Amino acid sequence: MRPVDENRQSLGDNTTAHEPPPIRQLSALDLKALLDSGAAIELVDVRTDEERALATIEGSRLLDQAYHDALLLRDRDTPIVFQCHLGVRSHDAAEYFRREGFRNLYNLRGGIDAWSLLVDTSVPRY
Numbered sequence: 001m002r003p004v005d006e007n008r009q010s011l012g013d014n015t016t017a018h019e020p021p022p023i024r025q026l027s028a029l030d031l032k033a034l035l036d037s038g039a040a041i042e043l044v045d046v047r048t049d050e051e052r053a054l055a056t057i058e059g060s061r062l063l064d065q066a067y068h069d070a071l072l073l074r075d076r077d078t079p080i081v082f083q084c085h086l087g088v089r090s091h092d093a094a095e096y097f098r099r100e101g102f103r104n105l106y107n108l109r110g111g112i113d114a115w116s117l118l119v120d121t122s123v124p125r126y
Contacts, residue, residue: 020102020103020105022098023091023094023098023107026081026107027110027114028108028114028117029119031057031081031083031106031108031119032119039079040079041079042061042071042074042078042079043059043060043061043081044061044063044071044080044081044082044090045057045060045061045084046083046084047062047085049062051085051126055112055116055123055124056112056123057115060083072100076101077104078102078104080094080097080105080106081106081107081108082094082097082105082108083111085112085126086110086111086113087111090107090108090111094106094107
């Protein structure tokens with residue numbers, strides 16, 4: 001049996017009562033269904049302006065300083081989906097917001113490349 005710190009209750013998913021849950025991976029098809037449902041989510045694009053000029057998921061917003069600061073003022077249960085080109089930078093961004101106490105975080109697995117392949121072939125691949 002694992003010892004439990006008095007201030008941190010152990011949970012079954014290897015997190016603690018004081019630690020936000022892990023980031024969930026979201027497939028491109030699941031993101032499409034979520035967007036089609038009209039669910040209130042923040043779709044955050046962590047790519048550069050140049051990358052956004054090449055390809056964009058409708059409804060996404062670039063994570064610039066102003067948007068970053070606005071997100072930090074949001075309720076920590078706000079559902080936020082992060083996306084980038086392939087899913088690596090977006091996962092790092094989601095981890096940052098997880099450390100800031102957000103609890104409802106998703107990463108688009110495969111990024112906009114997966115979106116282009118599986119959801120909207122009109123979005124150019126690069």
